[in-house]
Amino acid sequence: MQATPPLPLFKRVPPGAWTILTWCAGMVFTFLTRTKLPGEWVPAEHPAAQFYRLDGLTALALSTVIVLVAGGLLSRRPLAGVALLIVAAIIATTTLGAGEIPLPQYLAVDIALYFIASTRTRRTGVVAITMALVVLAGYIATRMAYGWPAGISTELAVAMTAVIAWLLGNSVRQAHEYAEGLRATAAAQAVTAERLRIARELHDMVAHSIGVIALQAGAARRVIDTQPERARDALGDIETAGRETLSGLRRMLGALRQPEPGRPPEDAPLQPxxxxxxxxxxxxxxxxxxxxxxxxxxxxxxxxxxxxxMSAYRIIQEAITNVVRHAGAASCEVSIGYEEDELFIEVLDSGRGGTGDDGFGLAGMRERVGLLHGTLSAEPRPEGGFRVAARLPVPAGVR
Structure with missing residues (x-):
């Protein structure tokens, strides 16, 4: 038995852990950009006065602790987790001397938005992205209200990354819902197809058995006074046909029974x-x-x-049933030919040349043949009687 392959790393690591890792990566990037690296004359970003002071480092440590708490909450209370991540981003920004919330401090929020949009309801995702954008707009508005410098263009880029993260997550959620819908539709179609198959089996079995029972009953009625032994045999055949039909009905109806929730399906008596x-x-x-x-x-x-x-047998059975019920013929001939790449079936009678079919028998035969990509011919014979002929392709592996 083949072992189940392990989940991808992205699936095995919980969203909260990815968020914390992203925050740590953002903090490392923030320190590197404010440090003169080899080959640089000056740091890419000038650090604020409090960046290396105790109060600044304390703020960075506090924001990191808040992110750790948010990572634990993200899977259980996603909106509360996003809110804490935004608070952490604001606290970390106060030590950088920046006029906006920098992108490295907001990447953890973006990752959280992606996971929420991809795994939660659409309403939860919309609330999360609204919170993220409103806070960015409020941060810039507050700085402008106090006359402080505000990096609007940089903040627009940060907002755009948040929207892109949400859109990606929303697309993943929609794709998942679509796939689930396809699976549900396929399952429903499979159930419908199986029920139609059982309905065809019921029709073929009951129609043939009732036809035989009717003939036997008529024969028994005619000879019951003059030939009681033959009448007794006919009644025995009626009993046998009735029992076989009842057994088949019980088996098929058992297959249609739906188990109660939480209970295994009842075993139906199966026959070959x-x-x-x-x-x-x-x-x-x-x-x-x-x-x-x-x-x-x-x-x-x-x-x-x-x-x-099975389909070949049912086609022959239905054709014989039509002879018994409608043709008024004393005999019929069944030919079964095993050819190189197909199976040939032919049923001939010399009766009245009609089927008296109610629309189910021939339609069922045509459906069976069509499902097997074969051909069916059912028509009166020029010399009298009726002919049913079917050709069923045989797969190359069993020729």
Missing amino acids: ALGLADVERLAAATTDAGVRVDVRWRGERRALPADID
């Missing part, structure tokens, strides 16, 4: 699926009912895929 190996038994039962069925095999008989084997 019918196939071409059961055609002789079907022919014998129909012959006993009064319509002789001659089965002719052509070609080398070989194992077939289960869906082709």
